Each structure stands twice: as structure tokens, then as C-alpha cells.
Amino acid sequence: MTRKLAYRNLPQLFLRAREELLCHFRPIIGHFGLTEQQWRILRAIGEHEQLEPREICEICQILSPSLTGVLSRMEDMHLVTRTRMEEDQRRVIVRMTPKAERLVAELGPLIVEQYRIIENAFGAELIQELYELMDKVIAAERGPIAQVRLPPKKDWSGKNPP
Amino acid sequence: MTRKLAYRNLPQLFLRAREELLCHFRPIIGHFGLTEQQWRILRAIGEHEQLEPREICEICQILSPSLTGVLSRMEDMHLVTRTRMEEDQRRVIVRMTPKAERLVAELGPLIVEQYRIIENAFGAELIQELYELMDKVIAAERGPIAQVRLPPKKDWSGKNPP
DNA sequence: ATTTAATGGTTAATATATTAACAAAATGCC
């Protein structure tokens, strides 16, 4: 049990906590032939009627190059449509197809129900505290955070024996 | 702002919170030519001297098939060694190379320092609360959690027009 | 009116995530 480093690792804990919850939703989403990201996107569009890719990126925490592929596949599945804007030929509008709306109408309530089950299991007050703390982490106004000074670069990843 | 669904989404918040922290470490890790997962693994081995793949999976929150590739690449980079156990030919021991130990010796303190900076920016008490809540989410003893009943499967992902 | 810089998306290359299927070694049982 030699611990050479302090082992506190919040990002890691967030990942585990996320998985602790997600594992109860994954079966539902998968049952409908969707991936987690596809569902996140449908859900986001469902809440806003229509969105532009960069908005989806922000809401769903997906990077732009990644989103391109996801949307493309969802288009192939006839779940969303992408239409270029007239006034600004760079921008794009993403909308749900009727098919996707029917899907969300079936899937959505199951997710909500599963949330209720989890909230009961975890306890409402714990869930409440979590929301509050997450808000503090995410939405808080903080000045810019300093970066430690980095040493000059060496070639650590080189494929030559040490 | 039509919200057809309740929009509470804890897993999503965990993801954002994680990114809120991780973005301050990514530059450091990248500077040394490592990926986030590679660093997680080195750090884990650094704390335990040696680990078996399934232990790494559990500690680092990486699935087995994914780990196979990561370890393989780290082996190519001469950062870790994989040796099969004599007594049980299925199992494997993963260790750091001296090169990796030097890397950790340089990288580790920078991570710790960056943690201190972040802790200051976020406030020690917030960080403390986060650790406590995460423990409640992760380590808590809870009975099995029910799953909502799923409807019969339809072919939502089919590539035929609705 | 040009030139320049910024914006919104995409492509490319590599790394990781996810699910299913698989293979070999160990374990338990008869």
C-alpha cells in the first residue's frame, strides 16, 4: 500500500458517480437502439424544438468533431434532419423527425420513471444536495485559474528503450 | 423554451463538473505526451507498485477491452511491462518501467500543485463537501435498484423512412 | 472595397468506449 502520491482524485470520483447513475439508464436507452449520446441529443432537441450544432455541443458536452459523426449517423437512422440556414450559409439547424418524436414519447417517460426509482433509492435529500453542489462547481463565477509552470519538453513517449 | 421532459440530469452534471476540473490538468498531462487514461494508470500503479489488469479496470474505471489497447500502447512506449503469472497462466502483472517512474516523479508533483491551486480557487470547504457527497453516492450500501419495465422491442434504428 | 480576422463545421488521425463473442486456463463437481 505504498502511496507515493496524494490519491485524492475528484475527476475520477465524478466519473464513478456518473457511472453509478448511468448504469441504470443504459439498459433503457439501449433497448431502443440508441447510444447514450444519441439520447442526450434527442432529449436536448426535444426541450428546444431545434438547435444548431454548436448549441448541442454546449448542452450535451460533446466536442464538435465528435458531434459531426453522431449527427450524421442519426441522419442515416432518420432521427434528425440537418438544414443549412439561408441567411448564414455556415450555420445549420438540427430538428427531430416525427419518428424520433414518437421514440422520445415512448422513451422519455421511462427515463423519468427510472429517475424516480433512483431518487427513492438514494434519498431525495442526497439528490438535492448533489444538484446544489454541482451548481456551485459548474455555474460559479470564478476568476481565471492559474496553471502550474511546465518544465521544458522531453520525449517521454519515444519508442526507444530507456 | 418548450420543455417536454423534466430536464434534471445528474449524470450530465457530473460530466460537466468533471470537465470543469479536468481541463486544468489536461495541459499538464499532454505536455508529457500522455493521455488522460495513461496517466490514470501510471498513477494507480505508482500507488500500488504492481497491479493486475482487472484491478486497473476497477481503480481507473476502464473497461477490460479498452484497457487491453491502452496497456499495449503503453508497452510500445516502454512505460509498462506485462508479465504473465507462473502459478496462474491467465493472470498478468503490470509494472512501471524505470522510465515511467522518472516520468511520474516529474509529473506527479505538478498534478499535486495544480490540485492545490484549484482547491484554493474553489474553496476548501466546497472540495471537502464534494468528497463527502461523492462517497455517499459511490460507497453507500444500497439494496439493488429496480429497473423500469421495458416495452416490447421495435426497430427504431431501422434505416427506412418513417 | 479589399484585406484580415473570426466563426461554424468538417475531415483526418489516433485513442478510447461499448457490446458481443471468443479462447485458454483454472475451479468445482461427479
Next chain:
DNA sequence: GGCATTTTGTTAATATATTAACCATTAAAT
């Protein structure tokens, strides 16, 4: 001893993540 079962890792196929480079369009500056 022989066979079913479990355990540990891996392979395969597909989806997403990450960084860098790129391209077309628009906005800004001269």
C-alpha cells in the same frame, strides 16, 4: 480422470473522444 462452469484477457465491430488542420462564409478593420 473427465466435464461443466467460472475467471481472466483478448479480438472484433462499431461509436465516440481528442487534437490538429482545413475550408467556406461572414464580420471587422483599414
